[in-house]
Amino acid sequence: MIIHSASFIKSSPSIRECPKPDKPEFGFIGRSNVGKSSLINMLTGWSRLAKTSTRPGKTRTINHFLVNDSWYLVDLPGYGFAKVSATQREEWNKASENYILKRENLICLFVLIDSRHKPQPSDLKFMEFLGINEIPFARIFTKTDKISAVMLQKSINLYDNAMLESWESMPVTFISSVITKNGRDEILGYIEELVTNSQL
Numbered sequence: 508m509i510i511h512s513a514s515f516i517k518s519s520p521s522i523r524e525c526p527k528p529d530k531p532e533f534g535f536i537g538r539s540n541v542g543k544s545s546l547i548n549m550l551t552g553w554s555r556l557a558k559t560s561t562r563p564g565k566t567r568t569i570n571h572f573l574v575n576d577s578w579y580l581v582d583l584p585g586y587g588f589a590k591v592s593a594t595q596r597e598e599w600n601k602a603s604e605n606y607i608l609k610r611e612n613l614i615c616l617f618v619l620i621d622s623r624h625k626p627q628p629s630d631l632k633f634m635e636f637l638g639i640n641e642i643p644f645a646r647i648f649t650k651t652d653k654i655s656a657v658m659l660q661k662s663i664n665l666y667d668n669a670m671l672e673s674w675e676s677m678p679v680t681f682i683s684s685v686i687t688k689n690g691r692d693e694i695l696g697y698i699e700e701l702v703t704n705s706q707l
């Protein structure tokens with residue numbers, strides 16, 4: 508898919524403030540620092556669209572980006588090890604949870620997983636939550652430029668094995684690197700297919 512335009516629309520503390528749900532929408536979620544904001548920039552080709560940081564906990568609100576005037580990419584706050592107070596973290600979690608469960612135009616949630624780490628309980632628990640609530644999602648293994656192809660496959664296999672204890676089949680899976688742009692065509696192709704099939 509060719510990206511003609513991408514622009515920041517708004518930053519919302521909760522689902523109430525989000526833009527009108529009249530366009531197909533794709534959310535990006537995962538542990539803090541996994542590369543959600545960077546991936547949004549890589550996909551759109553606009554390197555400073557979403558704010559990134561080497562320190563976890565950068566994105567703290569629900570951020571809408573309008574692409575090609577027809578669909579939204581949404582940058583969500585990370586879960587996991589952000590250095591913030593428990594109360595603050597509770598608030599973000601609540602905002603993200605509400606968004607995930609209630610956002611009617613959310614077509615697919617991309618769950619980003621750091622390809623360098625072995626299966627993380629927080630990621631496994633989060634995907635369980637999506638499964639129980641029947642939220643459509645796909646996995647993206649990020650930062651693949653930092654490991655070899657062999658290690659990447661090993662990482663994915665470990666996740667599959669951990670998930671197959673409670674899942675019958677694996678979700679759609681992509682790999683990504685913002686350095687090599689690996690995965691860009693595949694992820695955009697998938698979004699294009701879903702946008703085309705959407706009733707919105």
Ligand code: GTP
Pocket residue numbers: 538539540541542543544545546558559560561562563564565566567584585586649650651652653683684685686
């Ligand atoms: P929060 O907003 O804090 O939850 O983080 P985030 O998931 O949005 O992560 P962000 O995009 O800010 O990236 C975190 C760090 O990882 C930054 O230093 C990025 O440059 C780096 N990074 C992200 N993706 C990649 C990648 O594919 N390869 C490499 N080498 N670094 C990456």
Ligand code: MG
Pocket residue numbers: 543544545558559565566582
């Ligand atoms: Mg971010």
